[in-house]
Amino acid sequence: xxxxxxxxxxxxxxxxxxxxxxxxxxxxxxxxxxxxxxxxxxxxxxxxxxxxxxxxxxxxxxxxxxxxxxxxxxxxxxxxxxxxxxxxxxxxxxxxxxxxxxxxxxxxxxxxxxxxxxxxxxxxxxxxxxxxxxxxxxxxxxxxxxxxxxxxxxxxxxxxxxxxxx
Numbered sequence: 001x002x003x004x005x006x007x008x009x010x011x012x013x014x015x016x017x018x019x020x021x022x023x024x025x026x027x028x029x030x031x032x033x034x035x036x037x038x039x040x041x042x043x044x045x046x047x048x049x050x051x052x053x054x055x056x057x058x059x060x061x062x063x064x065x066x067x068x069x070x071x072x073x074x075x076x077x078x079x080x081x082x083x084x085x086x087x088x089x090x091x092x093x094x095x096x097x098x099x100x101x102x103x104x105x106x107x108x109x110x111x112x113x114x115x116x117x118x119x120x121x122x123x124x125x126x127x128x129x130x131x132x133x134x135x136x137x138x139x140x141x142x143x144x145x146x147x148x149x150x151x152x153x154x155x156x157x158x159x160x161x162x163x164x165x166x
Contacts, residue, residue, distance in 0.1 A: 084109065
């Protein structure tokens with residue numbers, strides 16, 4: 001390398017390391033900020049349109065699902081009635097009277113209905129958000145004095161557990 005090349009490299013290095021004027025820096029930062037805000041806005045618009053499409057798809061699927069659940073209930077109920085009628089006819093053929101056959105079928109159907117009602121009540125009880133209510137009550141955000149699940153108000157859980165054990 002000769003002396004002139006070294007001088008050119010030094011000038012380029014000094015020019016590359018030189019700070020731009022303040023107004024140019026402010027404009028560059030402002031442009032970068034606007035570009036960031038524009039990109040965020042485009043992203044939010046895309047997400048909004050995606051959410052809108054997903055909600056429309058879910059709404060359509062819910063309607064169709066409810067319609068097919070109705071079809072399943074109708075055909076399931078008719079199949080259950082046919083199976084019950086067949087079992088009554090079979091019991092009658094084995095020598096039971098019509099009254100006995102129908103009574104056995106009715107008792108069986110009532111037992112299944114009772115089981116279904118009990119299970120339904122249990123699942124509806126889960127919808128009460130009891131754990132969330134307890135936590136909100138402890139924070140003092142949700143107080144319902146008439147809603148005592150445990151029957152113990154204001155007693156911490158370890159103390160309540162110690163009281164219950166003999």
